[in-house]
Structure formats: C-alpha cells, structure tokens
Amino acid sequence: MRSTAFFGLAACLLPRIQAVPTPTAKDADLNPFPANPVELAVKNLNNLVNETLRNPPTNGLFDRxxxxxxxxIATAVPVSIPAAADALKEILVSAPEPSNLFGYAGSLAAAGLSKDNVPDLLQFAKGAVGPENSFKNVNLRRPSIRVFPKADPKDAPFSLSEADLRAAIHIPSSFKYGARGAPNPIILVPGTGATGYTTFVGNYIPLLQGSNIADPLWLNIPGFLLGDAQVHAEYVAYAVNYIHGISNKRKVSVAAWSQGSIDGQWAFKYWPSARAKVTDFITFSGDYAGTINANFLATPGVPLPPAVLQQEAGSNFIKTLRANGGDSAYVPTTSVYSSFFDEIVQPQAGTAASAFIQDARRVGVSNNEVQQICPGAPAGSFFTHEGVLYNAIGFALLKDALSHDGPGQVSRISDLDSLCTNFMTPGLDLSDFLLTENAILIAALTIVTYPEKVTIEPAIKAYASRRPGN
Structure with missing residues (x-):
C-alpha cells in the first residue's frame, strides 16, 4: 500500500493546513497563510543566474x-485540483514569468504546489533517500538468459559493472515476476534530477500497481539522472534484459518521462538486444530533439550537470542520437506531450515538437499532443512538462498500447469524449497532483546540489563514434 508520506516523513504540511484561517468566499479554494518573507527569495532565485553572468565569476552562485x-515556504495551500491547476497556470503565464528553473521551482514551493517543504527536499537532494528511492537495491534473482557483459554480440559495451547496473532497479514487493495471470512488467524511467519513485509516485505507480494493465518497477539511477546520459542509457538497456530474464521471459514495456525518453532511445539504438524484448515504449514530455529553451535550464557560462547540457538542441549528444535513423523509433512508440505549456522542452507543438518521433522502420509510432486530442476540454487544456504525467489521455494511450499490437491509438479510445472532461486521470487526487509537481522542485534542488557540474558536455562514447547504430 502506498505511503501517504512522500519520503517516510511525517505529514509536513498538515500543521500548516490546520493553522489556516477560515477562507472567505473569494478564497474558498485557496487558503491564505499568514504573510511571510518569501517574495524576495523567489525574486532572487529568478535573478541570481542572470546577475552572475553580468558580474562573474559564478563561484558561490549555487550556495546563494x-x-x-x-x-x-508556502504562503498558500490549494485545497482542490482546480485551485491547484489555476495557481500553476498563474505562475507560468504571469508577468513576469519565471526566467529559469530555479525561479519556477521557488514559485511552486511558495504557492504550496509541492507535497514536501524545501528543507526536507534539500536533504533528499543531498542523498537522504528512503528505500523506494534507493540507488542500492538488492536484486538476487539470477536471469535465465545471458544479460552481461553482452546479451547480443552487436550490443555496445557497458562501462559500469553488472552490480552497479542491477542496483539501480527497484523491484517493489508487489512485483509478480511474470507469474501466471500477472500482467507483463513495465519499467518506469525517470527524468532529469529525479528518481523513478519521485517521478511516478503521484501517477503511474498508483495507477498500475495491483492492476491488470502492467506490473510496475522503476529505475533509481545514481546521481538523479544528472550525469552522462550515455551512461544512463546503460541502466535502461540492462534493466530490459534483466527483467525479461527474471520474469519467465515475458516481454516488457518501458514508460519514460522527459530525459528518460532519450535514454531509452539511445539504449534501443546501441543495444539491439533490448529491442526484441520490448513490446512498447511510451514516453511523456519527451525531448528527442533536445530543447531550444536552453536559457531556462542552462544559461550559457554557468556550470551545470552534464545531462542538462546534453539536452540542449544541437548538442553533440542529441546530434549523435538523431543521426543515422535515430530520430525514428526502434520499437513501437507512443509519445504524449503538451504544447500548452511545456516549460522545459521547446518546441513542443505539432510535427516540430521535440517529442515528435518518426517511423522510418515501420515499427509503429503515434505522436499525441493532448491539446489536439481534446481541444477546449480539460484534458486538452494547460499541462506542464510534468503535468503530462497525470493527464487522462496519456494514461488511456498507455493502456491502449499495452492491450494492442503497436502504439497507442486515440481512435481506439471508446470513451474519449468522457475522458476529455477530466483534468487528471480518474483515480488520482490532489495529493497525487502535488506529488507529481514535487518532481520539478526536486530536480531544481538536485541540480543545485550536484557536485560535478561542467560547462562542456561529455565526449561521445567510442562505440557511438565509430558505428552508427542500426
């Protein structure tokens, strides 16, 4: 059963909620806290990066x-999903809107749009993780097939040990290992600055655990997916083969958010053994072409984690990934994304969307912009980079993909009109909304505290330099 406390902490927001004064009719959905001095702090988070560039050096920036x-601290707390959604939209469309990820994360925390408070999340970012977020999982089952050092002679070499690769796989106690009558496994791959648990605890973990749709497990990649994305792909490639090998050789599916999409695509490109064991690749807010919104994440001249630099449009990593057919799917792929408004990945609309993937190999692809599917309806309204994870159409497409050959298809969703009336996937609530928004605040804090920041992205691995993938 899912814990109601995100990191095993006491309900840190409860004392604040109980201390809230009786709301007025105007504020019935948003309870005000007593005034506190956070406005200047949020402004500083917005301005410090640009100020540092105007007045170098950058030393001390991240400490500040x-x-x-x-x-x-939160100056308000939403008590309904509509109030939370309105508060989120106000942050991103207000004038002035946040100028960088840190300002955005600070605004989320100030608006009460996070399940946990900043000091607790800072401790988490510094490594105080619980078992569900552990980077050192113990998985003793031996696979029935060869998975290391190579499952296929054509696979790229791993740079990590098998022990390290396996330790990133968190298999919950609910997992059935491909038992008779159990659904096929699904591997949940997180985004930049997050673990699998922090990414999916407010959406696909509760939606899938105990269901007949898929049997979820997740990756907690050391360094919160902030290191070299080429290495992150190794964890995905290994996990596909390992889980297949300990689950009665059941085929698996992979669901990924944000950077997880390109980590998975890189894995399929350079580890062909993984392709034959995957039924579906379902991505949310993918960035197959990187993002031109670089100033929001990576202001030029400021040292940042390697994976952030690798996700800039035109980076060597993105160019290598997309070369020689890497802009097309290797396995049936369902891509779900939002054009209004992905604050991290741009462009994210139409065929120019970074999440849009081609199908030169004719394995089956569907590209799904939620605003085009449910125009003018709640499910096609304002959804952020992280908000796509709780979008009702995204979950419907995942279910459709896993119950049919090929990718998820909107045309097969029989209750589409009804689903479009839902802002969040039925079964999720306000707590899940806040848990999902936590992922962005955590990402900002893990980026700030990441110790190995760089100004130049990692070199392309030799295997990718000398052979194109196929």
Whole structure:
C-alpha cells in the first residue's frame, strides 16, 4: 500500500493546513497563510543566474541559490485540483514569468504546489533517500538468459559493472515476476534530477500497481539522472534484459518521462538486444530533439550537470542520437506531450515538437499532443512538462498500447469524449497532483546540489563514434 508520506516523513504540511484561517468566499479554494518573507527569495532565485553572468565569476552562485531556497515556504495551500491547476497556470503565464528553473521551482514551493517543504527536499537532494528511492537495491534473482557483459554480440559495451547496473532497479514487493495471470512488467524511467519513485509516485505507480494493465518497477539511477546520459542509457538497456530474464521471459514495456525518453532511445539504438524484448515504449514530455529553451535550464557560462547540457538542441549528444535513423523509433512508440505549456522542452507543438518521433522502420509510432486530442476540454487544456504525467489521455494511450499490437491509438479510445472532461486521470487526487509537481522542485534542488557540474558536455562514447547504430 502506498505511503501517504512522500519520503517516510511525517505529514509536513498538515500543521500548516490546520493553522489556516477560515477562507472567505473569494478564497474558498485557496487558503491564505499568514504573510511571510518569501517574495524576495523567489525574486532572487529568478535573478541570481542572470546577475552572475553580468558580474562573474559564478563561484558561490549555487550556495546563494540554496540560501534562497531555504527561505521559501508556502504562503498558500490549494485545497482542490482546480485551485491547484489555476495557481500553476498563474505562475507560468504571469508577468513576469519565471526566467529559469530555479525561479519556477521557488514559485511552486511558495504557492504550496509541492507535497514536501524545501528543507526536507534539500536533504533528499543531498542523498537522504528512503528505500523506494534507493540507488542500492538488492536484486538476487539470477536471469535465465545471458544479460552481461553482452546479451547480443552487436550490443555496445557497458562501462559500469553488472552490480552497479542491477542496483539501480527497484523491484517493489508487489512485483509478480511474470507469474501466471500477472500482467507483463513495465519499467518506469525517470527524468532529469529525479528518481523513478519521485517521478511516478503521484501517477503511474498508483495507477498500475495491483492492476491488470502492467506490473510496475522503476529505475533509481545514481546521481538523479544528472550525469552522462550515455551512461544512463546503460541502466535502461540492462534493466530490459534483466527483467525479461527474471520474469519467465515475458516481454516488457518501458514508460519514460522527459530525459528518460532519450535514454531509452539511445539504449534501443546501441543495444539491439533490448529491442526484441520490448513490446512498447511510451514516453511523456519527451525531448528527442533536445530543447531550444536552453536559457531556462542552462544559461550559457554557468556550470551545470552534464545531462542538462546534453539536452540542449544541437548538442553533440542529441546530434549523435538523431543521426543515422535515430530520430525514428526502434520499437513501437507512443509519445504524449503538451504544447500548452511545456516549460522545459521547446518546441513542443505539432510535427516540430521535440517529442515528435518518426517511423522510418515501420515499427509503429503515434505522436499525441493532448491539446489536439481534446481541444477546449480539460484534458486538452494547460499541462506542464510534468503535468503530462497525470493527464487522462496519456494514461488511456498507455493502456491502449499495452492491450494492442503497436502504439497507442486515440481512435481506439471508446470513451474519449468522457475522458476529455477530466483534468487528471480518474483515480488520482490532489495529493497525487502535488506529488507529481514535487518532481520539478526536486530536480531544481538536485541540480543545485550536484557536485560535478561542467560547462562542456561529455565526449561521445567510442562505440557511438565509430558505428552508427542500426
């Protein structure tokens, strides 16, 4: 049963909620807290990066960001999903809107749009993780097939040990290992700055656990997916083969958010053994072409984690990934994304969307922009980079993909009109909304505290330099 406390902490917001004064009719959905001095801290989070560029050096920038994050406390708490959605939209469309990820994360915390408070999340970012987020999982089952050092002679070499690769796989106690009558496994791959648990605890973990749709497990990749994305792909490739080998040789599916999409695509490109064991690749807010919104994430000249630089449009990583057919799917792929408004990945609309993937191999692809599927309806309204994870159409497409050959197809969703009236996937609630938004605040904090920041992306691995993939 899912814990109601995100990191095993006491319900840290409860005392604040109980202390809230009786709302007025105007504020019936948003309870005000007593005033506190957070406005300046949020402004500083927005301005410090640009100020540092105007007045170098950057030494001390991230310590100053941490100081300001520690000053941010919630000045309000939403008590309904519509109020939370309106508050989120106000942050991103207000004037002035956040100028960088840190300012956005600070605004989320100040608006009460996070399940946990900043000091607790800072401790998490510094490594105080619980078992569901562990980077050191113990998986003793031996696979029935060869998975290391190579499952196929054509596979790229792993740079990590098998022990390290296996330790990133978190298999919950609910997992059935491909038992008779159990659904096929699904591997959940997180996004930048997050673990599998923090990414999916407010959406696909509760939606899938105990269901007949798929049997979920997730990856908690060391360094919160902030290191070299080429190495992150190794974890995906290994997990596909390992889970197949300990689950009665059941085929698996992979669901990924944000950077997880390109980690998976890189894995399928350079580890062909993984392709034959995957029924579906379902991605949310993917960035197959990187993002031109670089100033939001990676202001030029400021040292940042390697994976952030690798996701800039035109980076060597993105160019290598897309070369020689890497812009087309290797396995049946369902891509779900939002054009209004992905604050991280741009462009994200139409065929120019970074999440849009081609199908030169004719394995089956569907590209699904939620605003085009449910125009003018709640499910096609305002959805952020992280918000796509709780979108009702995204879950419907995942279910459709897993119950049919090929990718998810909108044309097969029989209750589409009804689903479009839902802002969130039925079965999720306000707590899940806040847990999902936590992923962005956690990403900002893990980026700030990441110790190995760089100004130049990692070199392309030799295997990718000398052979194109196929």
């Amino acid at each position: 960001l941490i100081e300001d994050f520690n000053l941010v």
